[in-house]
Amino acid sequence: MVPRLRSFIGTILIIFLVIIYALVATTVATLMLATSPWWIHFLYFLISGLLWILPAMLIIKWMAGPKLKK
Template sequence: MPVRLKKLIGTVLLILLVIVYALVATTIAVAQLAESGPLTHFVFFLVTGLLWILPAMAIIKWMVAPPRVGR
């Protein structure tokens, strides 16, 4: 796959990941944490704020991987 195409696909995937992840995390927070204290909110948003990095790293690693030789 050409490098430019991989980067375009990866960029679109990253944007979709951030949008969907933020919506899901916010929906869960609103539905489950309404009666919780500030420490619970802080921990939830700290964890969910860092958790999206794992799939983003996988997408970025795929984007910058050199093309396979022989294909």
């Protein structure tokens, strides 16, 4: 696959990942953490704020892919 196309597809995937992940994380927080103490909120948002990086790393690794030889 052409690196340019791979980068475009990866960029679109990362945008969708961030939007969907933010919506899901906020919905879970709203439904589950409404009456929780502040430190539970802090831990949840700390962990969920860092957790999206794992799938994004896989997409970026795929985007880098094998280099085409000339």
